[in-house]
Amino acid sequence: MIGMCFYNQKRFACGDWSWTSFAHRCNYEYRTGETCGMRLVNMTEDDRSKCRLCEKIETKYRRRSAEVDRLERWQREGGTLVASMDRSQKLIMELEKEIRTLQRERDDRRSTLLR
Missing domain, CATH: 1.20.58 (Methane Monooxygenase Hydroxylase; Chain G, domain 1)
Incomplete structure (x- = not known):
């Protein structure tokens, strides 16, 4: 089984950011059913609003x-x-x-x- 780690990111006008949706899985995994625990940026979406x-x-x-x-x-x-x-x-x-x-x-x- 493959662990989950790539997420999309939202960057606000003020410079802050937040995680958004899950994007895809990576190949690194500790044990069956567990994820690698890392969140890597898949894609960054710019948002004109403030955080x-x-x-x-x-x-x-x-x-x-x-x-x-x-x-x-x-x-x-x-x-x-x-x-x-x-x-x-x-x-x-x-x-x-x-x-x-x-x-x-x-x-x-x-x-x-x-x-």
């Missing part, structure tokens, strides 16, 4: 920007909504933390692939 992590980061940036605009507007209008402004500031800090976490995850993924 999942970049999409999430952009969404968080948009939410953060909207929250900053809201907070600035409340401060300009007199600041009578102190509790709402505090919640807004906490949300902005949480969004910034989530953005940093996602960026670190993306950077870790990219640095792991370059080794």
Whole structure:
């Protein structure tokens, strides 16, 4: 029996990539019924969209920007909504933390692939 190892790959506009469909088998195998365990690139398909992590980061940036605009507007209008402004500031800090976490995850993924 032949092991499976060649897969197609999708490369996103941001430079990230993902495995897509199984393409064909190689001739290397450990034991009957087992695959070689390696994934080799059969064909790379370019995709104009961004990867999942970049999409999430952009969404968080948009939410953060909207929250900053809201907070600035409340401060300009007199600041009578102190509790709402505090919640807004906490949300902005949480969004910034989530953005940093996602960026670190993306950077870790990219640095792991370059080794």
